Amino acid sequence: MFKRSPSLTEQVKSHLKQRIINAEFDGGRMPPEMELARELKVSRNTVRDALGRLETEGVILRRQGAGTFINQVGQLVKNRLEEIIPYEALIRESGYVPTVRLLSAQQKQVPAEVTTHLHLSPDEELLIVQKLFLADDKPVILTLTYIPPDIIKQPYTQDDCRLPVYEFIPQFCRQEFAYYLSEIVPLIATSWLAERLDLPEEGGALLTFEETGYNQDNQPIVRACSHFRHDLLRLRLIRRLAR
Amino acid sequence: MFKRSPSLTEQVKSHLKQRIINAEFDGGRMPPEMELARELKVSRNTVRDALGRLETEGVILRRQGAGTFINQVGQLVKNRLEEIIPYEALIRESGYVPTVRLLSAQQKQVPAEVTTHLHLSPDEELLIVQKLFLADDKPVILTLTYIPPDIIKQPYTQDDCRLPVYEFIPQFCRQEFAYYLSEIVPLIATSWLAERLDLPEEGGALLTFEETGYNQDNQPIVRACSHFRHDLLRLRLIRRLAR
DNA sequence: CAGTGGTCTAGACCACGGG
DNA sequence: CCGTGGTCTAGACCACTGG
Structure with a gap:
């Protein structure tokens, strides 16, 4: 029934999630793990891994001795924070139609704060990519990405800059993207931000992710x-x- | 070497974390999983579970075919967001000496926003607990907790209110605390907040967690x-x- | 007490990395 | 090529829930 890649666990997870969305389980209760294992022709451990992920996503609740239940409340959670997902997907999950607009992509000097995080000298010029994500044509996310130009090994077009950085890196830089170290920061919207995000006025509060991306050798390669x-x-x- | 509770996995995790902190592994490289399993007299799966948790905490990096490595960068991560930890612990992990100050604990009417989340009528009076957490005597976290008084089944003192809600509930309400549904919100500091948090001026940005706590029957019981x-x-x- | 999820084991095979 | 981590299996026993 299932192939070998992506992992069985992942396939079982998606499969069960779909059945939950389709409301195929009566009374908000899911079958016992053993039954699911028999039914899907996988081991109980695999089922448990899949259920474990659904639980951290908030989709289900498990109670020892009682059973596994579907969690309506968890439907409000649209993303797993510790997992990187494309912003388009986040917007779609939130019930809107996503679009991406590339505002600019050019090589410039950057604030020292950025070069410090990337272990570069302050006068180094970086490729700055500005993107705006819209939900039903309303601006919702503005991203600034800083890439050291010398790690880019393949020619690229402006259009390639629309890719998420963590996809751009492996495609054009001959190295793997490993993880982000992210900091959640509340910000007062500057007029520059308010204008681009179409805020009613400057001075409102914004939620910001300040992230440094590392490659598989654990070296910082990108700031976002x-x-x-x-x-x-x-x-x-x-x-x-x-x- | 290990007992049966807390879980073997958890004990192995703590054990390895301590050895990492003590810098007992040369060259930032950890022994192979098989070796750790033999050494600690547990199965490789148990070791892998423990390593998996250390990896999501940012403590280590694993690369298929290469090995398991200690991640200096991850030391900056003080808490796992999807795990509830006492604020004192968070402050201590961040390098400060924590203290708690109970500002007030009284029954009052609350904003409709609060009663809505708890599925109560708007005119219901709730117990409001205000606490201030200090790091090296500087205010860093202000918490407001709203508890419906009728779920409290045991007498309690003002001092008991200093407990985290998720400990107060099982001790005084004869029910279990299951999970928080949390929303991360950026806020502009009001003068009321600025004063209590000792901010230089109002109008600065604050990071806020707005959380609804659920019991094991998946009913909302507390707002924080x-x-x-x-x-x-x-x-x-x-x-x-x-x- | 029967049935559920929670934990742990031993063993197998795969995919990848580096010499 | 060998050794590493990644995935999956089958089976055992425990802890808890609920009738």
């Missing part, structure tokens, strides 16, 4: 700032007690 | 708002590509 209009896009998550 | 001074306390996390 994402500004969210939290009135249109809510960042929610499920938090549990430590085990 | 936490305001962070992000200049002193940074919220950082590791983000990876989806599998």
